[in-house]
Amino acid sequence: MGRTIAVANQKGGVGKTTTAINLAASLAVLEQRTLLIDIDPQANATSGLGIDPRQVTSSIYECMIDVVEPSSIVQKTAIQCLGLIPSHINLVGAEVEMINFESREEKMRRPLALLSEDYDYIIIDCAPSLGLITINALTAADSLIIPVQCEYFALEGLGKLLNTTKIIQSRLNPELEIEGILLTMYDSRLRLANQIVEEVKKHFQKMIFETIIPRNTRLGEAPSFGKPAILYDGESKGAISYLNLAQEIINKRAVQ
Amino acid sequence: MGRTIAVANQKGGVGKTTTAINLAASLAVLEQRTLLIDIDPQANATSGLGIDPRQVTSSIYECMIDVVEPSSIVQKTAIQCLGLIPSHINLVGAEVEMINFESREEKMRRPLALLSEDYDYIIIDCAPSLGLITINALTAADSLIIPVQCEYFALEGLGKLLNTTKIIQSRLNPELEIEGILLTMYDSRLRLANQIVEEVKKHFQKMIFETIIPRNTRLGEAPSFGKPAILYDGESKGAISYLNLAQEIINKRAVQ
Ligand SMILES: Nc1ncnc2c1ncn2[C@@H]1O[C@H](COP(=O)(O)OP(=O)(O)OP(=O)(O)O)[C@@H](O)[C@H]1O
């Protein structure tokens, strides 16, 4: 049984997609069978792996309403052990359509349970919101990675997200763990960035990954070539930091 | 009658809040009576002006459902001509509650019409989504500012947002204009940033503001002190660029 990890934070632009793409690619390079699922209608994880969202016909939504078999819509990527379930513009309307469904928060459970037999890791890239689609992912996931940009507003939102996680744990998914808080876009020359790191370490010591992702232009350039950083520039600080993150997650699991 | 400008982009972290706060503060410093309305449940524009969102009892939502008079919830700020309608956590539930309302997209029209008699400019900070609350703002606004971070994913989302704007113009608000596309977090040393600027200039030449907002650490530090950049460090490149933007918008209006 694979481990399903949602990458979520309602604060926008904190590095959710960059983390989802590069963590999934790194796990695959370390020979873990990995599936990346893009549930953000913006479809950044889809285009960041070189797939044109306009060519996509079905997404995870069609699996949630039992119209397609999840394994039938997995696309191959440039990395052997990495598959992708792309996003589709239909996801925009999904939230409204699902409002009146029976157990509307639990529709992603079945498709993910089916998929997790074929993979070691499933990584889910969420939209910058706590709407019904993201709630479905948190209800079905084993754990949650919270990317936190080393900026003031990102720090402010962290407390709110941890409260929401507690509510989900108590009502919808008692098994949901916090895989970790990931500090992103860290620039050691900036006083603000260092203050944020100190603050997060002080309040959330046990939950932070040892790996900190530096601000690195290669991470921003890679998606414009439709590749994860490890294929675009494997020697770059950005690519290496996500490889370290993948190894840290694999090691933690081995110990448990 | 004041001009209502929504600051919106479903892509997260592109500088919507930073633009809303600093443009509103700059307009006020240039002696335009200005109101900033925070409609993002994250309440970043609220805390960025030094107001604690936990102390807030009503937001624009209570005005949309006719429970409070909009002018009664305007808070004073450190700048004479600047008022704020803060955000409140209730906004999270508002989208679900409004789904079954009669003309649910037009609820913000009346409160904004009442308010615009007292101000020269009303600036609305939107959440990173195109949900019902953001649609309400676009339906009620005179124009729209689209912040675009000088990054690949932000460029990708621009086409989609312009399509959505056309739909709103045809169905809900024929008067909605594009005030402009604002390039943000521009770092002239980065090849990617220069490529993005070229791309946007090539495809959207007529819609871009002359003012480009540079990446400037003072803009990131200011909200942690609860101040707009013009009060935190008025000499900084960030503060000056938003003052230039405000002047550009005032001049454009004078000419029309
Ligand atoms: N460590 C990094 N160094 C440099 N640039 C980065 C880094 N991480 C992310 N970026 C860039 O910053 C921008 C925001 O990152 P990203 O899109 O991954 O955030 P997100 O949280 O997924 O945004 P959204 O809330 O819109 O889904 C992107 O343009 C990305 O390329």
Ligand SMILES: Nc1ncnc2c1ncn2[C@@H]1O[C@H](COP(=O)(O)OP(=O)(O)OP(=O)(O)O)[C@@H](O)[C@H]1O
């Ligand atoms: N020009 C700039 N220079 C440096 N930092 C900036 C600049 N503009 C914004 N920032 C910082 O980048 C981060 C993202 O900006 P901001 O929060 O304004 O974006 P947003 O679009 O409102 O995000 P969201 O989608 O979550 O609402 C913030 O931490 C902000 O302080």
Ligand SMILES: [Mg+2]
């Ligand atoms: Mg994303």
Ligand SMILES: [Mg+2]
């Ligand atoms: Mg914002």
